[in-house]
Amino acid sequence: MNDEHVYTISELNRSARETLEEAFTEIWVKGEVSEMKRAASGHLYFTLKDETSEINAVRFRGRTSAFTPLAIEPGMSVLAFGKLTVYEPRGRYQFIASLLQPLGEGALQAAIERLKARLKAEGLFDPIHKKPIPRFPSRVGVVTSPNGAAFRDVRSVLERRWPIAELLLFPTTVQGASAPEDLVAALDCARRFSEHVAALDVLIVGRGGGSAEDLAAFSDERVARAVFDSPIPVVSAVGHEIDFAICDFVADLRAPTPASAAELVAPDRAEIAEALRSFASRMTRGTVDRLRRRSDRLRTFLLPSRYRAPRRRLETFDQRLDGLVERLGRSTAGLLTRRSERFARLDDVLRLSDPRLPLRRGYSMTFREGSTLPLRDTEGIAEGTEIETHLGCGRLRSRVEEVMDA
Amino acid sequence: MTIEEALTKLEEITQKLEAEELGLDEAIGLFDEGLALAATVKGRLEEAKLKVEQVLEKTKDTFSLEPLDLP
Numbered sequence: 001m002n003d004e005h006v007y008t009i010s011e012l013n014r015s016a017r018e019t020l021e022e023a024f025t026e027i028w029v030k031g032e033v034s035e036m037k038r039a040a041s042g043h044l045y046f047t048l049k050d051e052t053s054e055i056n057a058v059r060f061r062g063r064t065s066a067f068t069p070l071a072i073e074p075g076m077s078v079l080a081f082g083k084l085t086v087y088e089p090r091g092r093y094q095f096i097a098s099l100l101q102p103l104g105e106g107a108l109q110a111a112i113e114r115l116k117a118r119l120k121a122e123g124l125f126d127p128i129h130k131k132p133i134p135r136f137p138s139r140v141g142v143v144t145s146p147n148g149a150a151f152r153d154v155r156s157v158l159e160r161r162w163p164i165a166e167l168l169l170f171p172t173t174v175q176g177a178s179a180p181e182d183l184v185a186a187l188d189c190a191r192r193f194s195e196h197v198a199a200l201d202v203l204i205v206g207r208g209g210g211s212a213e214d215l216a217a218f219s220d221e222r223v224a225r226a227v228f229d230s231p232i233p234v235v236s237a238v239g240h241e242i243d244f245a246i247c248d249f250v251a252d253l254r255a256p257t258p259a260s261a262a263e264l265v266a267p268d269r270a271e272i273a274e275a276l277r278s279f280a281s282r283m284t285r286g287t288v289d290r291l292r293r294r295s296d297r298l299r300t301f302l303l304p305s306r307y308r309a310p311r312r313r314l315e316t317f318d319q320r321l322d323g324l325v326e327r328l329g330r331s332t333a334g335l336l337t338r339r340s341e342r343f344a345r346l347d348d349v350l351r352l353s354d355p356r357l358p359l360r361r362g363y364s365m366t367f368r369e370g371s372t373l374p375l376r377d378t379e380g381i382a383e384g385t386e387i388e389t390h391l392g393c394g395r396l397r398s399r400v401e402e403v404m405d406a
Numbered sequence: 407m408t409i410e411e412a413l414t415k416l417e418e419i420t421q422k423l424e425a426e427e428l429g430l431d432e433a434i435g436l437f438d439e440g441l442a443l444a445a446t447v448k449g450r451l452e453e454a455k456l457k458v459e460q461v462l463e464k465t466k467d468t469f470s471l472e473p474l475d476l477p
Contacts, residue, residue: 273451
């Protein structure tokens with residue numbers, strides 16, 4: 001008896017803890033949650049039980065080993081992963097859960113629905129919070145797995161439609177135990193990168209298709225809140241068309257797939273080419289019309305006595321102008337049907353309709369020294385006035401020898 | 407100039423050429439400017455090559471960009 005060791009309470013509890021922790025590290029436990037309490041610290045205290053027994057359990061907030069903090073509620077069957085330990089000050093043994101997930105058919109879906117209802121009631125889905133997505137993004141961030149189909153799809157769409165942009169990947173895992181925390185960290189990284197390095201115009205958050213369990217991280221409350229809090233507009237793109245995640249409801253825009261997210265955020269350069277063509281033909285038309293009006297004025301003003309060129313020449317000029325306008329119209333129609341040659345033809349149209357073409361045909365414009373308006377009459381012109389004549393090619397500077405009024 | 411700015415500028419020039427009473431010189435100047443701008447934008451759209459990078463955080467708020475070439 002004398003030889004036997006007498007434990008102090010502290011020693012006993014510590015020894016019990018060490019024994020238990022060694023024997024029950026990394027174990028899976030299933031049971032029903034009862035008597036759940038969320039402490040102010042964010043730790044979650046609950047009891048796990050089956051028909052005949054129960055055990056105290058705790059899930060600490062912010063552990064690096066992950067869990068699925070979907071709406072776990074009393075009465076729910078759960079699968080927990082963790083270790084057994086002793087809380088020494090009280091001599092109580094308890095299970096420390098690092099992973100906690102709903103168990104059973106439909107349980108995950110039910111948990112997601114409950115979380116969705118809660119966040120909705122909180123106002124997180126309200127349209128008033130939705131930020132507009134810029135039309136011409138110059139920097140697009142993607143929060144997804146570097147190896148998945150999602151990033152590959154986004155990349156190939158942007159390569160085709162909008163290679164003007166810079167595409168930045170913020171790598172994260174998208175499934176498995178650590179996915180929610182990784183996603184939150186990647187979102188945070190994108191936010192700080194945008195603040196400190198280069199502003200991101202839009203962020204695509206998502207992944208390719210998978211099972212409901214695979215997509216679960218995108219219905220995690222922390223991920224949902226991080227998406228909601230993002231100062232960068234977020235487009236969510238989780239799984240396929242039919243998949244919905246809570247992320248979709250808090251994001252500024254939901255895309256059915258990652259590829260369509262890329263299509264939603266980036267304009268198509270072919271459409272912009274179309275807009276350029278339209279501008280060019282409108283500019284051309286405007287300039288040609290102006291030229292036509294001017295030539296009409298020229299005719300009424302100069303004819304019959306002041307201008308030596310025969311009427312026939314002016315008529316020819318008019319016909320050419322008409323031909324030019326017609327040709328412009330035809331080319332424009334051609335441009336619409338022959339997409340591949342669009343740009344080449346565009347250049348032709350622009351060259352053909354240059355308002356200086358008449359100059360090349362032998363007409364000229366004369367300016368008074370220092371004036372930008374072409375001369376229309378002899379007003380203010382006297383012997384010795386310096387004038388400049390613009391020809392189809394080159395300019396002449398001259399001094400007036402004689403002014404002959406009409 | 408961003409593409410967006412260029413498109414806005416083109417719209418402006420186009421509207422002036424369509425509507426406003428301009429001196430011939432000014433009209434030609436605008437036409438030239440518009441033409442050059444359209445050509446520049448066209449060129450940029452045609453020649454652009456998507457820049458793809460992976461962002462890694464080395465230490466807090468210090469980031470490194472690694473080019474992601476196609477596999």
